[in-house]
Amino acid sequence: MTFSFPYSIGLHDSDAAGVVFFASLIRICHQAYEAFMESVGFGLGKIIQERRFGLPVAHVEGDFKQVMRVGDKVEIRLRVAHLGRSSFRVEYEVMLNNTVAATAATVHVCVNPETYASMELPPELRTKLKSKN
Amino acid sequence: MTFSFPYSIGLHDSDAAGVVFFASLIRICHQAYEAFMESVGFGLGKIIQERRFGLPVAHVEGDFKQVMRVGDKVEIRLRVAHLGRSSFRVEYEVMLNNTVAATAATVHVCVNPETYASMELPPELRTKLKSKN
Amino acid sequence: MTFSFPYSIGLHDSDAAGVVFFASLIRICHQAYEAFMESVGFGLGKIIQERRFGLPVAHVEGDFKQVMRVGDKVEIRLRVAHLGRSSFRVEYEVMLNNTVAATAATVHVCVNPETYASMELPPELRTKLKSKN
Amino acid sequence: MTFSFPYSIGLHDSDAAGVVFFASLIRICHQAYEAFMESVGFGLGKIIQERRFGLPVAHVEGDFKQVMRVGDKVEIRLRVAHLGRSSFRVEYEVMLNNTVAATAATVHVCVNPETYASMELPPELRTKLKSKN
Numbered sequence: 001m002t003f004s005f006p007y008s009i010g011l012h013d014s015d016a017a018g019v020v021f022f023a024s025l026i027r028i029c030h031q032a033y034e035a036f037m038e039s040v041g042f043g044l045g046k047i048i049q050e051r052r053f054g055l056p057v058a059h060v061e062g063d064f065k066q067v068m069r070v071g072d073k074v075e076i077r078l079r080v081a082h083l084g085r086s087s088f089r090v091e092y093e094v095m096l097n098n099t100v101a102a103t104a105a106t107v108h109v110c111v112n113p114e115t116y117a118s119m120e121l122p123p124e125l126r127t128k129l130k131s132k133n
Numbered sequence: 134m135t136f137s138f139p140y141s142i143g144l145h146d147s148d149a150a151g152v153v154f155f156a157s158l159i160r161i162c163h164q165a166y167e168a169f170m171e172s173v174g175f176g177l178g179k180i181i182q183e184r185r186f187g188l189p190v191a192h193v194e195g196d197f198k199q200v201m202r203v204g205d206k207v208e209i210r211l212r213v214a215h216l217g218r219s220s221f222r223v224e225y226e227v228m229l230n231n232t233v234a235a236t237a238a239t240v241h242v243c244v245n246p247e248t249y250a251s252m253e254l255p256p257e258l259r260t261k262l263k264s265k266n
Numbered sequence: 267m268t269f270s271f272p273y274s275i276g277l278h279d280s281d282a283a284g285v286v287f288f289a290s291l292i293r294i295c296h297q298a299y300e301a302f303m304e305s306v307g308f309g310l311g312k313i314i315q316e317r318r319f320g321l322p323v324a325h326v327e328g329d330f331k332q333v334m335r336v337g338d339k340v341e342i343r344l345r346v347a348h349l350g351r352s353s354f355r356v357e358y359e360v361m362l363n364n365t366v367a368a369t370a371a372t373v374h375v376c377v378n379p380e381t382y383a384s385m386e387l388p389p390e391l392r393t394k395l396k397s398k399n
Numbered sequence: 400m401t402f403s404f405p406y407s408i409g410l411h412d413s414d415a416a417g418v419v420f421f422a423s424l425i426r427i428c429h430q431a432y433e434a435f436m437e438s439v440g441f442g443l444g445k446i447i448q449e450r451r452f453g454l455p456v457a458h459v460e461g462d463f464k465q466v467m468r469v470g471d472k473v474e475i476r477l478r479v480a481h482l483g484r485s486s487f488r489v490e491y492e493v494m495l496n497n498t499v500a501a502t503a504a505t506v507h508v509c510v511n512p513e514t515y516a517s518m519e520l521p522p523e524l525r526t527k528l529k530s531k532n
Contacts, residue, residue: 009444034409034410065324144300149444176337197457246416277416
């Protein structure tokens with residue numbers, strides 16, 4: 001995997017069953033995606049402010065194999081698994097104690113930020129994403 | 134209290150200690166505020182889209198007296214406790230089984246949505262808020 | 267679809283792109299699932315407190331077709347789409363203005379709440395879920 | 400201030416007004432508290448699992464002075480501002496570009512994790528907290 005994001009499971013990630021709430025884990029993967037995008041010069045804050053394009057999530061999937069608890073130190077490994085003309089797929093592995101505790105994927109579509117009509121990925125972003133898959 | 138908002142405590146509101154996470158309760162009070170604002174014709178979605186003014190939270194406080202658990206049916210009672218020229222204070226009581234399980238307050242400041250400079254509350258909003266305090 | 271859950275999109279569900287954050291939508295579907303489970307006599311709070319079994323999410327997927335904004339009134343329609351020996355799949359449609367704005371699914375596995383070993387669904391829960399698929 | 404916690408504002412922390420959602424900022428301060436507690440040997444995961452005592456938040460307050468946006472790098476500085484027999488107060492400063500963008504405080508009460516009756520802070524925790532105020 002191309003990019004690594006360390007994370008410490010917090011109380012706000014957990015629920016009354018005593019473990020990580022599944023939707024929190026999806027959000028944590030997205031935090032890894034945000035760190036990745038920033039690392040290639042396309043931080044989401046900048047993308048939102050420039051309003052040249054948007055990259056909403058069109059699809060998400062996740063598989064949860066192992067329980068995670070408050071205080072667990074995990075590592076999210078991600079890579080760009082598919083790069084299309086106007087979309088790309090990011091895949092995640094959540095590692096706990098050298099085991100894959102969960103996997104996830106998000107598909108991001110490049111859109112006009114006003115109309116949400118699909119558009120081609122900007123070439124400079126494509127180049128960056130290509131180098132990471 | 135002027136406005137009542139029913140809420141069922143959800144799994145995502147809880148944490149691994151088995152009870153409601155305190156910041157979730159603050160968010161639940163804000164959901165009551167949103168329902169209240171919509172009831173007086175100033176839904177936050179509309180305010181954000183019209184961009185005539187913003188009402189960010191400048192201050193929050195909360196006191197948590199009783200434990201709440203997943204599935205608990207609570208009622209949030211709110212009122213406009215103070216109405217200034219460019220700000221107002223909303224107070225909340227979270228009722229569980231006819232007891233005040235928590236109290237909270239938010240202070241909202243009316244600002245220019247671009248510059249965040251303070252501005253006077255629009256008269257039509259002031260009138261609505263006045264009728265509720 | 268078997269069960270209907272009304273929801274008003276809140277500020278805390280949205281993000282700086284101006285629309286619903288995708289992971290919030292997954293959480294909203296889970297809120298619909300919680301209301302459904304309670305309606306068949308298996309509220310999650312009760313399940314967690316009794317500690318006879320747990321129903322963690324083992325898989326999630328979601329497809330986001332249309333933008334949703336703060337104040338939008340949506341309806342989540344859900345049904346039990348598959349009922350196995352020790353798991354079941356719930357499918358969701360998020361309706362906005364009579365259009366399917368998003369779909370999602372969660373797979374829940376019945377486990378021993380201490381060991382997280384898979385176990386058969388309790389017969390009385392199975393009967394309830396069967397009547398809803 | 401005694402303890403410093405760096406944080407990068409994420410998309411999930413923001414709302415449709417384009418800035419950080421106030422309840423997210425409270426949660427971020429709590430993440431700093433969790434990191435602090437872990438640094439003194441009392442990580443919340445451990446406290447929850449050992450069930451010797453609990454430290455629920457009995458009071459929270461926050462003042463938001465400056466807007467924060469997605470991608471902003473903030474630093475949360477915290478200190479133990481008051482140390483009582485069975486409670487303690489933690490104060491937070493959220494720094495953005497060398498300015499105090501927000502302040503917050505939480506009061507934690509030491510309780511029996513079953514009954515939620517107040518109890519004295521364990522001496523070894525008191526010693527750790529004392530060294531940090």
